Structure formats: structure tokens, C-alpha cells
Amino acid sequence: MKCDYVDILFLSCCDREEVYSAVTDLSGRLVDEIRIRTLGQDYFLKQHGGHLKYAKELQQSGKARYLGFSTHVLPTAFRAVNDGFFDVLMFPVNPIFDALPGKAGMENLNEMWELAIEHNKIEISNERKELHKLCMHTQTGLVAMKPFAGGWLFNPDLNADITAARLLSYALAQSGVTTVVPGVSDLNQLESCLKYLDASNEEKDFSKILSLLKWNPKDSCMYCNHCQPCKAGIDIAKINKLYDLSVKYGMNEVIKKEYKAIEQKPINCLGCGDCISRCPFGIDVPDRMVKASQVLTN
Numbered sequence: 001m002k003c004d005y006v007d008i009l010f011l012s013c014c015d016r017e018e019v020y021s022a023v024t025d026l027s028g029r030l031v032d033e034i035r036i037r038t039l040g041q042d043y044f045l046k047q048h049g050g051h052l053k054y055a056k057e058l059q060q061s062g063k064a065r066y067l068g069f070s071t072h073v074l075p076t077a078f079r080a081v082n083d084g085f086f087d088v089l090m091f092p093v094n095p096i097f098d099a100l101p102g103k104a105g106m107e108n109l110n111e112m113w114e115l116a117i118e119h120n121k122i123e124i125s126n127e128r129k130e131l132h133k134l135c136m137h138t139q140t141g142l143v144a145m146k147p148f149a150g151g152w153l154f155n156p157d158l159n160a161d162i163t164a165a166r167l168l169s170y171a172l173a174q175s176g177v178t179t180v181v182p183g184v185s186d187l188n189q190l191e192s193c194l195k196y197l198d199a200s201n202e203e204k205d206f207s208k209i210l211s212l213l214k215w216n217p218k219d220s221c222m223y224c225n226h227c228q229p230c231k232a233g234i235d236i237a238k239i240n241k242l243y244d245l246s247v248k249y250g251m252n253e254v255i256k257k258e259y260k261a262i263e264q265k266p267i268n269c270l271g272c273g274d275c276i277s278r279c280p281f282g283i284d285v286p287d288r289m290v291k292a293s294q295v296l297t298n
């Protein structure tokens with residue numbers, strides 16, 4: 001590739017917990033048979049561990065600046081972030097995936113989309129949001145992969161309002177997400193992704209997708225900013241995001257720095273209530289602004 005180093009060296013697609021254990025085993029020993037289940041079939045592999053050990057050696061010799069990890073499975077992702085070995089986590093982020101129960105995809109990734117059909121009518125799973133928040137809290141860069149659920153979300157029977165711009169906007173709006181990596185198969189798909197760059201706020205508004213998927217996020221802000229414009233110029237989604245993080249983890253330096261940079265603080269809320277009528281998810285925004293102001297200014 002004619003380069004002396006890579007920015008991020010990924011240990012990629014480690015879904016099963018025993019594979020994770022082998023990959024992060026710093027002794028590099030041969031791990032006994034690992035069962036991999038894919039496309040409904042079991043495969044048994046003799047697996048060498050020690051990939052992390054090798055990655056660290058490459059990092060120490062200057063060939064890699066940061067280490068990354070990717071998985072599709074929530075418990076493995078939590079383990080990777082909590083173990084603190086990696087600077088970057090690549091994980092699927094899209095509206096349908098985020099509604100799946102935490103263990104979806106552990107046995108067979110292809111079953112995930114079937115599960116998605118079943119689960120898009122139930123309440124949103126908060127477990128995935130917890131992972132997003134944990135990444136932000138631990139300053140692990142979260143790279144959103146599969147923003148279109150492998151193209152499944154473009155099924156014409158599902159919702160005509162689902163566009164690449166809206167799904168990219170959704171992924172980028174989630175806590176902790178630092179960038180998104182859409183996959184494309186041809187130039188038309190690439191062009192539809194690039195439309196995001198010139199899209200208007202209306203074209204990027206993903207709130208309608210969430211309503212049509214019949215989510216019930218209860219008191220959970222989706223950070224969609226559909227409630228804009230705010231008379232006081234408050235970035236409501238941003239304030240709600242920082243508020244949610246501070247409730248979960250307490251105030252830390254990252255939240256303080258981000259909050260300080262915000263021009264219109266929640267204390268400036270006029271209580272006009274215009275935003276409530278525009279929020280598709282029934283969030284009492286003025287009430288949240290009061291609470292956010294109390295928590296974030298401490």
C-alpha cells in the first residue's frame with residue numbers, strides 16, 4: 001500500500017466471546033477448538049490466539065497509530081470497550097439494529113434481519129444506547145458500520161421515506177459516534193450516500209423513520225432535532241445527549257468541555273413549549289432543559 005504506517009489497525013469481526021478471548025490472549029497460545037456458526041452451519045477451527053499481542057507490537061514499532069476492534073455482538077462489544085485494549089470500536093448502528101435485543105446475531109448473523117422484522121414493532125432496546133454512551137464515556141471512537149442494515153432498510157415495502165441521507169444522519173446523531181462507514185456496491189449507491197453532504201435539514205430528518213417503525217422510546221430523546229427551530233437557539237438534541245450521558249456517568253471532562261462550547265445553554269429556555277408539539281416522541285423538552293441546566297452546570 002506504499003505507506004509506512006496505518007492510522008488504525010483493526011482486529012475485525014470477532015463476534016463470539018471465545019474468539020474474543022483468543023484474539024486478546026496476550027500469551028499468544030494455541031486455543032482449542034472454537035465453534036463458529038455461520039449460515040446455519042457449525043465450523044470448528046483450531047485457533048491461534050495472540051492477535052492483540054501482535055497488533056501491540058506493530059503499534060510499538062510505529063506501524064500502527066491506534067488499535068481498533070469490530071464486532072456485531074453486543075456483549076462482545078461491551079467486553080472490548082470495558083477491557084480498554086482498543087482506541088476504536090466499529091459496531092453496527094442503524095434504527096432497526098438498535099431495536100434488537102442485545103444478544104441478536106450471536107448464533108447466526110443472518111438471523112439478525114429476520115429478528116429485525118419481528119422486533120421493529122416492540123419497544124426500543126436501551127442496551128445498544130448504553131454501549132454508545134459507554135464509548136463516549138471511555139473516549140473510545142465509535143465507528144458506525146452497517147448504517148443501512150446491509151441494504152435491508154431500503155426494502156420498498158418498509159418505508160418510502162428511508163433514504164441514505166436520513167440513515168447516515170441517524171448514525172451520526174447517536175452518542176459516541178465519531179464517523180460512519182456506509183458500504184456501497186456500485187456508483188449509484190455511492191452517489192446516494194454523497195447526497196448527504198448537500199442534503200437540507202428536512203432531507204436529513206430521520207424522526208419519521210423512527211415513528212413509522214413504531215418504536216416506543218418513552219422518555220428517551222432520539223437526538224433527531226425534529227423539535228427545531230428553538231426560539232432561544234438551543235441545540236436541544238445536543239443538550240439532551242450531554243444530559244443523558246451525565247445522568248449515566250456523572251460529569252466528566254469530556255462532557256464539561258462539550259457543554260462549555262455550547263453557546264445557548266438550557267437555562268435560556270423560554271418555556272414556550274413549541275418544541276413539544278414538534279417532538280414525535282413526546283419528550284417534555286422544557287422540563288428536560290431545566291434538569292439539564294441543573295446537572296450540566298454543576
Ligand code: SF4
Pocket residue numbers: 207220221222223224225226227228236237240278279280281282283285
Ligand atoms: S426532543 Fe424529541 S424532537 Fe427533539 S431531539 Fe429529542 S427526540 Fe428529537
Ligand code: SF4
Pocket residue numbers: 229230231232233234236268269270271272273274275276285286289
Ligand atoms: S420550550 Fe425552550 S427549548 Fe423548547 S422551543 Fe421554547 S425555548 Fe426552545
